[in-house]
C-alpha cells in the first residue's frame with residue numbers, strides 16, 4: 191500500500207509540525223488512528239502569507255497551464271483511489287464501497303474544473319455610442335480560506351480547492367478535526383501534480399474557533415467558503431463582514447421526500463433508501479421528512495421495512511457493511527434523543543432500536559411523525575426514516591416549504607403536470623424527481639433560505655472564485 195498517511199499541517203509545500211497534538215479516531219473502533227499536530231497562531235499566519243505569495247505567482251499563470259496541473263491531480267487521485275478510500279473509511283467510518291464512490295465523486299470535481307478552467311469567458315458589451323468600446327473579463331479573487339466537514343472528507347475539499355485553483359486562487363483549508371488525513375493526502379498529491387508552493391495549505395486543528403477567527407479577520411483572505419451547520423455558517427458570515435469577504439456557504443438542510451399516490455412505489459422506496467442511508471444518513475441532502483400520501487402509506491411502509499431490516503450495520507472495512515458507525519458518540523446520542531422524543535409524542539417505531547455498542551446506530555423507521563416532534567425540525571444525521579402522512583398536494587407543498595431551510599427536496603410522481611407544478615413550487619436549491627441521488631460535479635449544488643449562499647460544481651462553481659472587471663475604453 192502506498193503511503194499517503196501524514197500527521198502535520200501542510201504549509202508552503204512542506205509539512206509543518208507543532209508541539210501540541212490531538213488524536214484522530216476511528217469511529218468504528220473508537221481507537222486512535224494517529225496523533226496529529228495542532229496548528230498554532232503562527233502557523234495560521236504562515237499559511238495565509240504562503241497562500242498570498244502563491245497567489246501573486248498563480249494569477250500570472252494561464253488557464254491552460256492550471257488546467258493541466260489539475261488534470262495531473264485528478265490522475266494521481268484516481269491512481270491512489272483504493273488507498274484514499276481505505277483512509278476515508280478509517281477516519282470517517284463510511285463503508286468502503288461508498289468511500290470508493292466518494293473518491294470518484296471528489297476526483298470528478300477536479301476533472302470538471304480542469305476543463306472549466308479554460309472557459310472563464312468575459313463579455314464584449316455593445317457600446318452605447320461610437321467613441322467607446324466596452325468589455326468585461328474575469329480575474330481570480332485572491333487568497334481563499336475554507337472550512338470543510340467530516341461527512342465527505344474528499345469531495346467537500348476538491349469541490350472547493352479545484353475551482354479555486356482553476357480560477358487562479360490559492361487556498362488555506364481547515365478540514366474537520368475528525369477527518370484531516372484525507373485532506374492532507376489530497377494536498378500532498380496536489381503538490382506532486384505541480385501546484386505552486388503555498389497554493390494549497392492544510393491546517394490541522396481541534397480549535398476550529400481560533401483558526402476560523404484568524405482566517406476570517408485576515409485582510410489577505412479575500413474569499414471564505416464553508417460547508418457545515420447553519421449555526422456556524424451564520425457566525426462565520428458575521429466574522430467575514432468587517433473585511434467584506436466574498437462568501438460561499440453550504441449549510442444545513444431538512445429535505446422533504448414526497449411520495450405521491452401515483453408514484454412507482456418500488457422505485458420510490460429504492461430512491462428513498464439512497465437518499466436516506468447514503469453515509470448512514472450523515473449528509474445535508476439526506477431525506478429528512480418523508481411525506482407519504484395516505485392511500486399508499488401501508489404499501490410504502492411494508493416495502494421500506496423489508497429493505498431497512500435487511501441493512502447490515504458494521505465496520506466499513508467489512509464488505510458486507512451497508513451502514514458504518516456514526517462519526518462520534520455525541521452524534522449517536524443526538525439520534526437517540528430525537529427517536530425518544532418522537533416516540534414519547536406518539537411516533538411508532540418499526541425495527542428494533544437494539545443497542546449495537548460503540549458509535550453504531552441500528553436503522554429505524556418512525557411512522558406517524560408530526561410537526562410537534564423535534565425530529566421533524568432538525569437534521570437527523572443518522573439512519574432514521576421519519577414518515578409523515580398527507581392527503582393533498584397543496585397541503586404537502588405547504589408543509590415541505592414551511593421550514594427555514596431550502597437545500598434539497600425529492601418527490602416521486604408519474605403525473606407530468608404534477609411534476610412541473612411541484613418542482614416549481616418547492617422552495618429548494620435542488621430537486622430530485624423520481625431520483626434520490628442527485629449530486630454531480632457538473633451540476634450546481636447549493637441551497638436557498640438558511641441553507642446557504644452560492645453554488646458548488648457546475649459552471650457556476652468557477653464563478654464563486656472570480657471577480658468580473660468591466661473595462662470602458664474611449665477611442
Ligand code: SIN
Pocket residue numbers: 341342345417440472473474475629635
Ligand atoms: C453534504 O452532505 O454536505 C454534501 C453531499 C453531497 O455532495 O452530495
